[in-house]
Amino acid sequence: MRKWxxxxxxxxxxxxxxxxxxxxxxxxxxxxGGGAAHSRPLDEGAVRRALAATPSPPSPSPSSPDPKPSQSSKPATDRSSLRFTGGTATVECRGDGTVYLVSWSPADGFHIDDDVDRGPGAVARLEAEASDDDERDDLAYEIRCGAEGEPRARVVGDADD
Known part of the structure; x- marks a missing residue:
């Protein structure tokens, strides 16, 4: 029994x-296989949602309240996401008309050159360089804020050429 x-x-x-x-x-x-949320990289949509959910820093309140706020007054800072061929950027269009690049991310097949002029200033600049250097041209961008405070990027001549 003991053995059993x-x-x-x-x-x-x-x-x-x-x-x-x-x-x-x-x-x-x-x-x-994806069961742990922390082990998956974020896709582009998730990055946008996370950036959109990030609150902007509060603008300082004036020392004395304005008795008549004007209807055309713009917010002190308007933060927007800007998409361009070489990537995306989060841009602040400031009340004084200047632009500031908060952050940027390259699109697939590109990287952003280290020589970025993020502002604040009338113009911010960055360059998206193709990862396969021989097949596509580098794209140098100037970013400005439009009259309504929306950021706009335009391709300009590459300074390195």
Whole structure:
């Protein structure tokens, strides 16, 4: 009887160990397939949603309230996302008419040159360089704020050429 009990206990321990190992392997396999949110890179839409959800820093309040706010007064800072062929940028169009590049990200197949003039100023500049240097031209951009406070990018001649 003693041998039978010893064999049953051993079999139970083996079964529990096998089940625990199988459960651990199953969890690892399912988390590798996207089960863990922290292990997946963000796609372009998720990045945009995260940037849009980021609050702008509050603008300082004036020391004395304006008795008659004008109807045409623009906000002190208007932050927008700007898309261009070489990538995207988060741009602030400021109340004084200046532009400031908050951040930028290259599109697939491009990288942004290190020589970025982010402002603040009348114009901000950056250059999107093709990753396959031989097939596509580099794209140098000037970014300005329009009359309504919306950012606009235009391709200009490459300063390196």
């Amino acid at each position: 009990r010893s064999a049953a206990v051993t079999a139970a321990w083996v079964a529990v160990g096998t089940a625990a190992g199988a459960l651990g392997a199953w969890q690892l396999a399912s988390s590798d």
